[in-house]
Amino acid sequence: MPECLHGLGDRLLIGVVSLLLLLPVLAVVVSALATDWYSGLVPSGLTLQWFARVLAEPAFQAALARSLLVAAGSVVLQVLVTVPAIFVAHCYLPWLDRWMERLMVLPYALPQVVLVVGLLGLYAGGPLPLTGTPWILLGGYLPLAFPLLYLPLKNNLRALRVHELLDAGHLVGAGDLVIARRVILPCVVPGLAVGLSMVFALSFAEFVFANLLVGGNFQTLAVYLFGQRTKIGQVTAVIVVIYFAAMWLSTLAALSVLRRRPG
Amino acid sequence: MSFVEIRGFGKAYGATQVFADVELDVSEGEMCILLGPSGCGKTTLLRAVAGLARADCGRLLIAGRDVTAAAPEARGVAMVFQHYALFPNMTVRQNLAFGLQQKRLARARIAAKVDAALTLMELAPRADARPAELSGGQKQRVALARALVLEPRLLLLDEPLSALDAQIRKRLRDELKRLQRETGFTAILVTHDQEEALVLGDQVAVMHAGRIVQTGPAREVYDRPATRFVAGFIGDFNLLEPDAVLRVFGEHADRAWAIHPEAIDLLPPAAGQDGLTAEAVVIDVRIHGPVLRHLLLTNGTELKVDVLNRSSIAARRPGDAVRLRLDRSQVREVA
Amino acid sequence: MPRPGLVLWAAPFLLAVLGFEVLPVLSMLAGSFVQGGEWSLGNYAALLSSRFYRGAFATSVNISLLTSVIGIGIGLPLSLALHRRSAPVQRRFLTLFNVASNFVGVPLALAFTILAGVNGVVTLLLVRSGLVRDFNIYSLQGLMLVYAYFQVPFAVLVLFPSLGALTPDLAEQARLMGASRFTFWRRIGLPVLAPSLIGSLILLFANAMGTYATAYALIGGGANLVTIRIGELVAGDVFTDPNLANALAVLLVLALLLPILVDQLLLRRNRA
Numbered sequence: 001m002p003e004c005l006h007g008l009g010d011r012l013l014i015g016v017v018s019l020l021l022l023l024p025v026l027a028v029v030v031s032a033l034a035t036d037w038y039s040g041l042v043p044s045g046l047t048l049q050w051f052a053r054v055l056a057e058p059a060f061q062a063a064l065a066r067s068l069l070v071a072a073g074s075v076v077l078q079v080l081v082t083v084p085a086i087f088v089a090h091c092y093l094p095w096l097d098r099w100m101e102r103l104m105v106l107p108y109a110l111p112q113v114v115l116v117v118g119l120l121g122l123y124a125g126g127p128l129p130l131t132g133t134p135w136i137l138l139g140g141y142l143p144l145a146f147p148l149l150y151l152p153l154k155n156n157l158r159a160l161r162v163h164e165l166l167d168a169g170h171l172v173g174a175g176d177l178v179i180a181r182r183v184i185l186p187c188v189v190p191g192l193a194v195g196l197s198m199v200f201a202l203s204f205a206e207f208v209f210a211n212l213l214v215g216g217n218f219q220t221l222a223v224y225l226f227g228q229r230t231k232i233g234q235v236t237a238v239i240v241v242i243y244f245a246a247m248w249l250s251t252l253a254a255l256s257v258l259r260r261r262p263g
Numbered sequence: 264m265s266f267v268e269i270r271g272f273g274k275a276y277g278a279t280q281v282f283a284d285v286e287l288d289v290s291e292g293e294m295c296i297l298l299g300p301s302g303c304g305k306t307t308l309l310r311a312v313a314g315l316a317r318a319d320c321g322r323l324l325i326a327g328r329d330v331t332a333a334a335p336e337a338r339g340v341a342m343v344f345q346h347y348a349l350f351p352n353m354t355v356r357q358n359l360a361f362g363l364q365q366k367r368l369a370r371a372r373i374a375a376k377v378d379a380a381l382t383l384m385e386l387a388p389r390a391d392a393r394p395a396e397l398s399g400g401q402k403q404r405v406a407l408a409r410a411l412v413l414e415p416r417l418l419l420l421d422e423p424l425s426a427l428d429a430q431i432r433k434r435l436r437d438e439l440k441r442l443q444r445e446t447g448f449t450a451i452l453v454t455h456d457q458e459e460a461l462v463l464g465d466q467v468a469v470m471h472a473g474r475i476v477q478t479g480p481a482r483e484v485y486d487r488p489a490t491r492f493v494a495g496f497i498g499d500f501n502l503l504e505p506d507a508v509l510r511v512f513g514e515h516a517d518r519a520w521a522i523h524p525e526a527i528d529l530l531p532p533a534a535g536q537d538g539l540t541a542e543a544v545v546i547d548v549r550i551h552g553p554v555l556r557h558l559l560l561t562n563g564t565e566l567k568v569d570v571l572n573r574s575s576i577a578a579r580r581p582g583d584a585v586r587l588r589l590d591r592s593q594v595r596e597v598a
Numbered sequence: 599m600p601r602p603g604l605v606l607w608a609a610p611f612l613l614a615v616l617g618f619e620v621l622p623v624l625s626m627l628a629g630s631f632v633q634g635g636e637w638s639l640g641n642y643a644a645l646l647s648s649r650f651y652r653g654a655f656a657t658s659v660n661i662s663l664l665t666s667v668i669g670i671g672i673g674l675p676l677s678l679a680l681h682r683r684s685a686p687v688q689r690r691f692l693t694l695f696n697v698a699s700n701f702v703g704v705p706l707a708l709a710f711t712i713l714a715g716v717n718g719v720v721t722l723l724l725v726r727s728g729l730v731r732d733f734n735i736y737s738l739q740g741l742m743l744v745y746a747y748f749q750v751p752f753a754v755l756v757l758f759p760s761l762g763a764l765t766p767d768l769a770e771q772a773r774l775m776g777a778s779r780f781t782f783w784r785r786i787g788l789p790v791l792a793p794s795l796i797g798s799l800i801l802l803f804a805n806a807m808g809t810y811a812t813a814y815a816l817i818g819g820g821a822n823l824v825t826i827r828i829g830e831l832v833a834g835d836v837f838t839d840p841n842l843a844n845a846l847a848v849l850l851v852l853a854l855l856l857p858i859l860v861d862q863l864l865l866r867r868n869r870a
Contacts (some may be wrong), residue, residue: 010679014691017676021698021751024709027719031712085611092604103615108801109854110623111808113825114847118622120832121629121840142611143619207703207811212833226704226815233712240705315770336776348767352789361785362775413775 025244031237050234060239063224067204068246070134070220074141074203075196078149081142083192086150087180090157091166104147112208115140119213132217137210141203148202149195156191160184190258197254201247264327266291266449267312267417272321274304274311281307282473285321289417289466292447294440296481298460299470300496305453308470309419312451313342326416341415345422347406349394355405356381356390362413380412383442400431407439411448418450424459436462457497461485469493491597494521501527501566502597510562512539512589518596524569526593529557529579530586539589545579559587629844641845651827651846655853658824661738662806665745669802670795672746673753680754681761692758695751702748707815710735710744736817744816745806756801760794793865800857807854824850 032050034043054060089096119140123130130136162184169179207222215223225239265288272285282304289295297305310316312323314335322331330338341362350358359380363373381387384404394402403423410418423439424432440463443450454460460467461481468478469492477489488494491502500521508516532542543561550556554569557579568587579585633640645651680688701709714720714735724730734740764787772782788795810825819830824846830836831843 007682010682013676013679014683017672017750018691018694021694021747023720024706024713024747025701027713028705028709081610081614085608088604088607093608096605096608105858106619108804108808109851109858110619111804111810111825111850111854113808113810113828114626114851115619115622117828117832117840117843117847118624118626119618121625121844122622139614139618142614146615201700205703205705207815208829211811212829215833222704225708229704229708229711229815233715236708237712240708243705313770313774315774335770335774340774342771342774344767344771346765346767348765348771350768350772350786350790351763352786361772361777365776365781 028237028240031233032241034234050238054235054238054242059219060224063219063221064242064246066134066218067221070137070141070210071200071204071250073134073138074145075200077138077142078145078196078199082146082149083153086153086157087184090154091162091176100146100150103143104150107144107147112144112206113212115144116208116212119209131213132215134214134218136213137203137206137218137220140209140213141199141206144206144209145199145202148198149192152191152194153188154191156188157184160187193254193257197250200250204247204250205243265289266293266326267295267451268322268324269312270322270324272308272311272318272323274307274316274319280473282311282470285475287468287475287478289449289451291449293465294443294450294452294463295466295468296460296464297451297453297468297470298457298464298497299455301455303470304473305470306421309342309421309451309453312417313340313419314338315342339416340419341410341413341417342419343403343406343410343421343423346426347394347402349402349405349409351394354391354393355386355397358394358405359409359412362409366413376412380408383411384408399427400435403427403435404438407442411442411446416449418448420450420452422453422455425454425456432459439463460497467497469496471496487595488521488597491519491521494595494597499524499567500595503564507564511541511564511566514539516596518598521595521597522566522589522593524556524567525554526589527566527568528588529568529570530588532584532586534586534588536586539591539594541587543585543587545581545583545585547581548579559585561587626844626847629841630848632841632844641842642849644842645845645849650822654822654824654827655849657738657822658807659853661742661745661823662803665742665749665806666799666802668742668746669749669753670757670799672750673757673798674791674795676750677754677757677761680758681764688758692755695754699748699752699755702809703811704815706744706747707812710740710747710816714740714743736820738821741813741816741821744812745809748812749802749806752805753798753802756798757794760791760798763794764790796861796864800861803857804854807850824853 030043033046033048035045035047035049036043085096086100089100119136120131122128123136130139165183166176166179169176169183174182205222206220207226210220211223211226214220219227221239221243225236225243228236228239267287267289269285269287272287273283274281275283285308287295297308299305307316311318314330314333314337318331322329324330325338325340350361353361356377359377360373363376368376378387381390384407386401386404386408389397389401389405394405397405403426407423424435427435436459442448443463452463454463464481466478467481467484468475469484470476471490471492477484477493479487484493485498488497488500494500494502500523503511503520503522505516505519508514508520534540541561543559543566545557546560546565547558548555549558550572551569553572555572557568557570559566559568566587630641631637631639680691683691710718712718714733718735721733721735724733735743768786768790769782772786777785808825809823810829813821813823814826814829819826819834828843828846828850831839831846
């Protein structure tokens with residue numbers, strides 16, 4: 001039956017592309033576990049020695065700590081700065097909301113390397129010398145990661161009919177802040193969790209700002225990894241695996257928040 | 264031999280039977296309604312008639328030709344989808360012309376047919392609008408015109424009015440009936456709205472859980488429900504189990520009684536006691552436009568009684584005592 | 599009820615956008631017109647007359663356009679195939695594509711080095727099977743392969759939501775009216791998807807044009823791409839010229855904005 005064949009073709013296409021997409025990931029994982037993988041199609045043996053070696057490296061530990069710090073700081077900053085702005089814009093300031101929507105395409109019109117040029121011109125000296133310090137990263141990631149937070153949060157808010165909730169609150173004598181804290185905030189936890197986990201992942205893994213604006217003064221994991229790229233393949237593979245494990249764990253944490261609140 | 268014959272149609276998805284043992288006859292120029300609650304299999308049955316879904320067993324004849332295995336486009340059917348399926352990139356005129364172009368008709372003939380259909384459906388002023396610029400009612404009329412312009416042997420309509428709001432739904436319903444009378448097309452229409460079924464249907468087939476439980480002229484299906492499901496689904500019957508019949512009317516019944524709310528007369532408490540009769544207390548009176556719906560309590564059973572809303576009728580209030588009377592011919596015994 | 603204090607809640611955010619997005623762009627724009635401490639168009643003149651920088655634009659546009667077309671070319675059939683599957687399957691694979699389209703930069707370059715570098719499995723397989731004599735991932739062709747790796751899943755992510763406009767009843771209606779699959783796609787399917795196809799192509803193009811880390815980590819300064827040149831002009835080992843970098847960055851932004859603006863104008867004219 002042609003219908004069956006059709007389904008088969010779809011499955012085949014999806015399967016083949018997915019396999020190809022998984023191939024580099026697989027190569028990294030196998031390489032990280034290989035004793036030696038120079039001359040054959042498969043490694044000669046498996047070992048955890050590379051993990052032990054990388055994890056024991058003080059420079060690696062320091063870089064990992066710095067990246068975690070930047071990522072955590074970035075998440076806190078988004079919660080304090082961006083989340084209230086999105087709320088206020090959604091509930092009361094439609095003009096601001098329209099501008100936020102426009103801000104969504106900005107990462108495509110302004111690649112990071114372009115922003116680097118502008119940021120260097122502004123903060124490499126002058127009254128506010130931020131380059132070479134982690135502060136420029138925290139500031140720079142804020143608008144950069146904004147779309148990642150805005151999209152899922154906005155989807156949640158749209159589904160909520162916030163204005164009816166606020167009106168219903170007024171009828172029982174509850175102020176806007178009470179409604180926001182007791183009703184709206186708990187309802188948007190899923191969008192918030194997804195958005196913040198993506199903010200964390202971006203800030204943790206970002207390379208262009210970290211390398212060009214800060215570089216060796218505050219070496220993050222991405223910059224450290226870049227410096228190790230000419231070393232033995234297994235070492236870089238291990239760092240990539242750890243790098244992904246950290247991002248994966250943050251996503252997992254967000255998902256566990258979602259699971260705990262069904263619906 | 265009927266114009267459309269469905270014989271022993273059945274379909275299952277794995278263990279779930281979507282529809283089974285479907286037998287249906289539609290005469291030429293007749294509008295047949297498939298009526299049933301959502302999930303009863305009526306839409307899938309319609310899609311199987313169109314050839315968009317495949318029936319596992321059974322045969323389908325349209326105009327004497329066996330089309331059981333024919334491709335959808337070779338069956339001579341046209342369909343109006345629930346959400347119209349208008350091609351959003353084409354104007355109204357282009358939508359109407361599309362099917363005729365596939366038949367490779369001459370350009371001038373296509374234009375003439377399209378113009379005639381536009382005029383018939385009063386769409387001429389919107390001929391160059393795109394679907395996004397049309398109101399819901401206009402979209403529905405375009406979908407109908409697009410189907411009719413192909414002069415199909417059989418027109419299939421899948422809940423065509425359900426996406427419209429109440430006012431427009433009623434108007435289009437009447438328009439659809441008029442159109443069918445004037446042009447005489449043969450149609451199968453799927454709906455879950457019993458009023459729509461009664462108004463539009465020459466013949467109504469009630470579906471329940473994948474089976475057709477009763478087929479007949481609209482009037483007959485309404486008057487003589489075959490099962491308690493039909494009684495409950497079509498026209499708001501009072502359903503009295505045998506023990507309730509005994510309590511209320513003192514009669515022994517083998518099967519449940521179904522009684523139309525308008526079949527019961529309300530009389531003063533002191534009225535005569537001939538026929539089926541019982542004392543009752545009014546619990547509530549609601550105005551349903553042309554009728555007054557009374558809720559009565561009689562011997563522990565609640566009954567709905569409709570009375571024409573005329574100013575000459577003395578208003579009854581909750582707590583009033585009444586006597587209700589019922590002609591035995593109005594009682595329908597249902598399985 | 600608009601109250602005056604409300605804007606204060608958004609003030610830190612607005613300040614951050616001002617300080618880290620608006621002002622840098624203005625500074626870049628202003629700096630691009632400064633040469634040797636004076637206002638001048640010299641930076642632009644230098645860039646436009648330079649074979650080297652014109653070549654960088656040509657290479658960037660070539661590789662971006664090609665990988666965008668490849669991305670859509672594979673991404674569209676892939677999205678359509680996924681669209682026909684059940685919702686849980688769709689969710690699972692969209693998550694995979696989301697991860698893959700974010701697998702960029704240094705890790706991606708390293709992964710490809712392991713997979714298809716001089717001693718990589720894929721290279722060995724290709725060479726041993728006799729399909730190619732030698733394969734060099736550190737070339738423009740290699741770079742395109744790596745770009746395709748994130749462009750295809752990115753294409754699925756941006757195309758997939760727009761497929762909702764192509765409801766199944768449209769295809770069924772066309773079929774009942776006697777249209778072949780080919781006719782359906784020519785007259786209805788592609789025209790309906792056209793605006794989002796063009797929009798997606800623009801996003802993919804911008805995505806590739808702006809890529810810096812992946813190319814830099816794979817080939818380093820040797821790749822003559824606009825982004826690599828910009829990075830070199832602000833942080834190079836040999837020579838830096840911030841104002842030339844400003845002008846080059848402005849030109850890159852113009853190259854990205856132009857298709858967006860044209861698309862918007864076309865959309866507006868189509869609607870009118």
